[in-house]
Every structure is written in C-alpha cells, then in structure tokens.
Amino acid sequence: MLFEIGKTSDIPEGEVRRFVADRVEIAVANLGDGTFLAVDDICSHAEASLSEGEVDVDDATIECPRHGSTFDLRSGRPRSLPATLPVPTFPVKVEGDAILIELQDR
Ligand code: FES
DSSP: OEEEEEEGGGSOTTOEEEEEETTEEEEEEEEETTEEEEEESBOSSSSOBGGGSEEETTTTEEEOTTTOOEEETTTOOBSSSSOOSOOOEEOEEEETTEEEEEOOOO
C-alpha cells in the first residue's frame, strides 16, 4: 500500500527527516538527484531515532546518533558495530513533488 508522506522539498539534499505512515516511523533521506531512500527510523541496536543521525550521500549510509553504527540506506544492513541486525527498508516513489512510501499490508 502506498502512503504519501510528504514533499520532496521537506527534506533538504543530504539530510534526513522522520515521517509516520500507518503508525510506522520512517527515516527518509535525500541523496540528491531525485534519490530518496527510506529505512525504519528505529535503530536495530537500541532505542534511537536514525532520522537524528547523519547521512553520508556518497556512501548512501546513515549513522545512528546513539552509538555510531552506520547503516546502508539501500539494504538496511549495518556496516559497522555495535549494530549487527539490519533495519527494514521501504520502497520510495517520487511523483511530482510527492514522496510515496510503500508499506506491506499488515
Ligand atoms: S542505538 Fe543505534 S547503534 Fe546503538
């Protein structure tokens, strides 16, 4: 199911914002050139909001603000410790200036 969560102008290039769709907290990063990637906002290691972390546009990663694990924004896999489990990823579509997130029916 597709949810419109915001506008492309809501997320400056190189930054990340938190959105909620169907009670799922989602961190959406703007990598530039119209590329937006979405992962679950909650770190897989402990209770931390990835949308408060730093995006690395070149690596397509986000760094957890709490203990510093970096996560691949495409696969959700951690690239550094202490996190060892991936975070869920969500397909993103951009239609005009709308950002749409696909969530599985639950
Ligand atoms: S809470 Fe994210 S790395 Fe520990």
